[in-house]
Amino acid sequence: MNQKPNVYQDLFLNHLSLDCVVFGFHDSQLKVLLLRMKRTKDWALPGGFVKPDETFEVAASRVLKERTGLGDIFLKQFKIFSDPLRSQNNPIVSDLEEEKDKGCIEWFHQRFISVGFYALVDFSKAEPTPDFFSDQCSWKALDEVDALMLDHTQILTKALETLRLQLNYQPIGYNLLPDKFTMPELQKLYETILGKELDRRNFQRRMLSYGILNKLEERKTGGAHKSPFLYEFNLGNYQKALQVGLYGGW
Amino acid sequence: MNQKPNVYQDLFLNHLSLDCVVFGFHDSQLKVLLLRMKRTKDWALPGGFVKPDETFEVAASRVLKERTGLGDIFLKQFKIFSDPLRSQNNPIVSDLEEEKDKGCIEWFHQRFISVGFYALVDFSKAEPTPDFFSDQCSWKALDEVDALMLDHTQILTKALETLRLQLNYQPIGYNLLPDKFTMPELQKLYETILGKELDRRNFQRRMLSYGILNKLEERKTGGAHKSPFLYEFNLGNYQKALQVGLYGGW
DNA sequence: TATCATTGCGTCATACCGACACAATAATAA
DNA sequence: TTATTATTGTGTCGGTATGACGCAATGATA
Numbered sequence: 001m002n003q004k005p006n007v008y009q010d011l012f013l014n015h016l017s018l019d020c021v022v023f024g025f026h027d028s029q030l031k032v033l034l035l036r037m038k039r040t041k042d043w044a045l046p047g048g049f050v051k052p053d054e055t056f057e058v059a060a061s062r063v064l065k066e067r068t069g070l071g072d073i074f075l076k077q078f079k080i081f082s083d084p085l086r087s088q089n090n091p092i093v094s095d096l097e098e099e100k101d102k103g104c105i106e107w108f109h110q111r112f113i114s115v116g117f118y119a120l121v122d123f124s125k126a127e128p129t130p131d132f133f134s135d136q137c138s139w140k141a142l143d144e145v146d147a148l149m150l151d152h153t154q155i156l157t158k159a160l161e162t163l164r165l166q167l168n169y170q171p172i173g174y175n176l177l178p179d180k181f182t183m184p185e186l187q188k189l190y191e192t193i194l195g196k197e198l199d200r201r202n203f204q205r206r207m208l209s210y211g212i213l214n215k216l217e218e219r220k221t222g223g224a225h226k227s228p229f230l231y232e233f234n235l236g237n238y239q240k241a242l243q244v245g246l247y248g249g250w
Numbered sequence: 251m252n253q254k255p256n257v258y259q260d261l262f263l264n265h266l267s268l269d270c271v272v273f274g275f276h277d278s279q280l281k282v283l284l285l286r287m288k289r290t291k292d293w294a295l296p297g298g299f300v301k302p303d304e305t306f307e308v309a310a311s312r313v314l315k316e317r318t319g320l321g322d323i324f325l326k327q328f329k330i331f332s333d334p335l336r337s338q339n340n341p342i343v344s345d346l347e348e349e350k351d352k353g354c355i356e357w358f359h360q361r362f363i364s365v366g367f368y369a370l371v372d373f374s375k376a377e378p379t380p381d382f383f384s385d386q387c388s389w390k391a392l393d394e395v396d397a398l399m400l401d402h403t404q405i406l407t408k409a410l411e412t413l414r415l416q417l418n419y420q421p422i423g424y425n426l427l428p429d430k431f432t433m434p435e436l437q438k439l440y441e442t443i444l445g446k447e448l449d450r451r452n453f454q455r456r457m458l459s460y461g462i463l464n465k466l467e468e469r470k471t472g473g474a475h476k477s478p479f480l481y482e483f484n485l486g487n488y489q490k491a492l493q494v495g496l497y498g499g500w
Numbered sequence: 501t502a503t504c505a506t507t508g509c510g511t512c513a514t515a516c517c518g519a520c521a522c523a524a525t526a527a528t529a530a
Numbered sequence: 531t532t533a534t535t536a537t538t539g540t541g542t543c544g545g546t547a548t549g550a551c552g553c554a555a556t557g558a559t560a
Contacts, residue, residue, distance in 0.1 A: 013264075013265050014264050015263050015264060015265055016265060050332070053334050054332075055333055055334065056330060056363070077329065080365055082304075082365075083305055084303050111263070111302065113306070165499075167500055168419070169418070184506085199551090200506095200507080204508085206547090223557085224558055224559075225504080225507070225556075225557060226505085226508080226555070226556035226557060227507085227556075227557070228506080250417055250448070433538085450537095452518060452519080454540095459516090471526085473537080474528075475538070476537050476538045477525075477526065477537095478539085479539085
């Protein structure tokens with residue numbers, strides 16, 4: 001979608017769309033990747049459509065490759081949004097009307113259901129790239145996000161809610177942090193996602209008990225105080241925890 | 251879909267379908283509602299399509315109303331299945347070919363994505379009813395379920411997996427048990443869903459600690475041994491637990 | 501050299517959980 | 531009528547996880 005396809009109906013399947021809530025972590029803040037629409041300047045989630053030979057997962061990967069330059073992104077579908085009126089009044093249409101592009105307008109006038117994905121990416125490695133309908137693609141801290149296009153605010157909210165829930169039985173951080181990181185950094189990530197502060201000492205104890213961290217000999221220097229140890233994820237245990245979960249529960 | 255609509259393309263949206271995994275509890279067994287295809291005798295999940303004015307949730311409710319006679323069913327979407335090849339070789343088509351119904355065959359030859367729902371219903375109140383393509387609609391215990399049509403086995407497996415996960419932070423039982431029930435019955439439900447046995451005494455302690463049960467004065471008589479107390483769900487707390495979750499987690 | 505926020509490591513009381521003991525009960529068999 | 535037996539109600543006990551907090555060590559800055 002870097003170039004405007006004049007042939008949506010030939011390229012993509014009717015009614016099907018997807019939207020991605022891309023999370024990144026930077027400056028002790030949880031950020032989301034957003035697009036700004038060309039004419040209306042509305043902000044929107046990166047999204048796209050599905051080709052005849054794609055699963056939704058593949059389509060989402062393709063879209064995120066275009067928007068961030070990254071491949072092999074952590075991606076998870078969390079909900080499907082199917083309100084019959086959700087895709088009405090798409091600001092994209094008003095952009096297109098200026099160009100009198102009939103076929104294209106028709107495509108965007110149809111009803112779309114949207115599969116919501118959330119993605120976790122390394123902030124420093126992503127290269128935000130606008131699509132054809134937007135003039136800007138950039139990271140926004142969660143508390144800077146105003147009203148979004150269509151039902152995208154609702155999608156973002158649900159994604160965050162899901163992420164918070166998953167935190168309880170899934171490891172997180174491998175996709176959001178650099179390879180080596182300190183315990184305070186990891187804690188800050190958790191605190192940002194949860195939106196509340198945690199006890200430093202209890203966090204460390206619990207985190208270490210999961211067995212998904214390797215403590216390194218190095219320390220992170222340069223900070224203005226006592227230099228903390230560096231950690232890395234134990235990928236084997238991390239992957240295992242992703243599948244089995246962190247707690248047995250029942 | 252009790253009658254065969256000759257006008258799918260006018261009634262429903264292209265590419266969109268849904269499948270429901272309907273769970274019921276009876277005879278200390280977890281059962282699933284299945285349909286048997288008329289000609290091929292393949293077993294399948296109850297499913298359907300989406301009308302232009304429906305959300306997926308509304309469409310699923312409509313389908314389940316037709317298959318069970320029940321309204322206001324506990325319903326939850328858990329995953330969308332979008333393999334491009336998933337809806338190939340639909341046995342329904344071979345049924346239709348006998349009738350040389352061209353338009354109808356075309357409809358079923360298109361690629362469908364399917365939103366998976368799972369539903370929890372009161373076994374005793376449901377009235378299984380086949381649709382136009384099936385000659386039988388009946389409950390099957392989980393271990394009696396053989397290979398299902400298309401990717402329906404995969405859908406069923408994922409539904410069960412989701413249900414087991416949800417058990418950890420959501421109350422369950424209100425939709426599956428009669429109004430009054432005993433602690434052993436509730437435990438049996440948990441054991442059946444989880445596929446493993448639990449300690450009677452620890453189960454009771456944990457269950458009561460949730461605060462979602464009212465202990466009644468009555469006992470259940472007629473059993474061959476000591477008569478157990480009856481319980482009912484405390485609906486207020488139950489609903490609250492559904493939203494907030496059973497455990498704080500982080 | 502003193503200051504001070506930050507970090508590493510530890511303590512303590514409490515809650516919770518798994519495993520298990522024992523008496524009470526209700527239908528059935530003797 | 532009485533003994534048997536499987537089941538249920540209630541409680542205990544030790545181990546473990548959790549929340550709240552103490553204190554000394556560190557490393558840049560003043």
